[in-house]
Amino acid sequence: MFFHVQRLQNEIVPDEPDPAAANALQEGLGGQFGEMRTMMQYLFQSFNFRGATGKPFRDLLYGVGTEEIGHVELIATTIARLVDGSPRYQGNPSDLDEPGAGGATPLSVALSGGNIHHWLVGAQGALPVDAQGDPWTGKYVYDSGNLPLNLLYNLMLESTGRLQKCRLYEMTDNKTARSTIAYLIVRDQAHENAYAKALEKLGVEWNKLLPIPKTSAEKFPEVATLLEKGLQSKQYTFNIDQKNEAAKVFNGPSPSNDGTELSMEQGPQGVEMEIAVERPEEFGPGLDADLMELVQATAEMEMSAPTGEWGAVNG
Template sequence: MFYHVQRMINEIVPDEPDPGAANALQEGLGGQFGEMRTMMQYLFQSFNFRGAEAKPYRDLLHGIGTEEISHVELIATTIARLLDGSPRYQGNPTELDEPAAGGGTPLSNALSQGNIHHFLVGAQGAMPVDAVGNPWSGSYVYNSGNLVLDLLYNLMLESTGRLQKCRIYEMSSNRTLRSTVSYLIVRDQAHENAYAKALESLGVDWGRTLPIPKTRAERYPEVAALLEQGLENRQYTFSLDNLSEAGKLFRATSPSDGDKTLSTAQAPEGVPIEIADPRPEEFSPGLDPALLELVQATAEQELAEAEEPVRYGSTS
């Protein structure tokens, strides 16, 4: 059973729209080694897990898989922010050009930057595709049923994803892109450490292999700030009832930072979620005044009901 807290797992720093950067980031979302893949792979491995005596490993897979849901939310929202805007139009309905009026065209950059489907199909939002538009596929998911094989494959997946995110960081100086990619670089290293530690408990000696790629990426200032917080050596259980036993696997030093130890926590604090403004040029969300009034009334009613005290039983 899952619960949703309406907070983003990491802050998305505002910057100018950049459809090209958004398209590069699609690889980290819907690519073969992207966040949709890690989310589905780890959750399916945990759902299909067998052997009660190996519960700490199941809980590790379940905790990281749950975190990956928040990574999908983070990276998809970042893509939408990078797409949110176009030349000569920044969300002001009064500046929309009338057809054939001779002015600027609000969606003209859809023809020359990034993926045209972001504008033509997705209304300036993320899509479940890779950077060249190939749809995400369930065939990416690896779940052999063998614990050692699955952990090895997961470590390879995190390492490849981290390698690609380091490359994406180098592709753009856009602060919106870099704030999200930097966080994911560090968390991918944390997951590398987690799977490596799990494999160590099964007899694998990593020596000097990790991290992959062979850098802690501290030369990236955004990454350095997160490393100062020890985020690469922290694992989250996302266990509301505190029944996770994943912490049993973290009793010694970090596989990639030999002088540091791994730690566990229930969940990160996160940051408030902001809902993006409407896009009139995309007819999104397309609410007329009557519908807007209905939506507002419904929202106010739900808020009032949520604030009412819960009453149990009855009085006579």
């Protein structure tokens, strides 16, 4: 089972809309080495895992795979905010802030944006595609059934993903984009450490190789701040019943040779989520007066808090 906490893993810093940056970020979401691929690859390796004696390794894969669900959420939300031209979200006036202002066609901004499908298909939201607009495919997912091979492949995947995110960081100075990119750079390094440490437990030494790439990413201010917090050396279980055994693998000195110790936590604290504002020109959410009245009545209705095996749920 998976539980959803309505918090983003990292703060998305507000800035002006930037459809070009949004389109570039699509590679980090739906590209061959993007977050959708890592999410599906690690989860399928977890689902298909064989051998009870290897449970700590399976639990490590489960933890990283579950975190990647949150990464998909984070980067998709970032893309949506970069495309969204609402002045109720950003502060400084621009051509994107007021669609249709001065008699202009409401969605004319889409014609000069990074990917017209962000407006035409996605209603100013993220899409499950790469930066070229090619759809994400399950053919990206690798699961050999062999633990050492999977760990090697996962290490390569995290390394390549981190390389691409370092390039994405250098492509834009937009604070919204960089806040998310920097966080993912550091968490990719944490996952490199996870798979490298797992390989070490199997007798493979990776100490002198990591981190990959050797880009000195700590020169990026946002990355440096996160590294100072040791985020590159933490891994999360996202496990509610405390049966996760990944700490048997993820422990000891970091393979990055940065002087930190690896540590496991249940999950990150996260930051509050916000729901995007209405986009009338996109007919989203498309609630008419009668539906809005129904929504309001439902919101005001006193409902009892449901309970279950995992405890009370706040209404």
